[in-house]
């Protein structure tokens with residue numbers, strides 16, 4: 785299935801690594817949207833455009849981005865570990881990435897709470913709250929930049945080399961095929977919620 789964000793066609797389940805890379809571009813996109821909202825509306829009431837940009841970005845990070853993390857942690861990483869040919873250094877990188885995912889989760893929780901307060905405010909957030917939001921978004925951008933570089937430069941090429949075509953096809957499309965004992969950390973949401981929401985689902989793209 786092909787979906788569109790902006791004008792670029794995205795990869796389907798037949799190209800799982802490209803699909804994960806496309807998700808990275810979405811993560812970067814929606815983080816940039818939130819930074820632009822902050823730049824434009826700090827100290828001012830949100831208008832309809834600002835509200836919509838926050839709501840769409842919150843929706844993406846609440847539902848689709850966790851699915852991407854689950855695709856990696858519950859599908860790609862266990863398969864890479866299970867083939868037995870992954871180098872010890874690669875396994876160490878996978879451990880580090882899972883720790884970074886948890887750090888990102890914690891930052892997202894705080895950002896989401898602050899954005900929720902902003903949406904219900906008739907004026908704006910305090911200077912202190914705005915500064916906290918900016919610091920958290922900066923931390924997320926830096927964290928994701930490191931994660932994405934590591935995954936795209938080292939982990940994904942390693943996966944493409946060590947996993948066979950069947951294993952690669954299963955990545956992202958069928959995480960339940962991996963025994964639960966191989967999972968290192970549950971993702972956010974219930975299994976039903978995770979199954980219902982794809983990291984590759986189409987999201988509205990704000991114009992901000």
Ligand SMILES: [Fe+2]
Pocket residue numbers: 804808852856932935
């Ligand atoms: Fe990723």
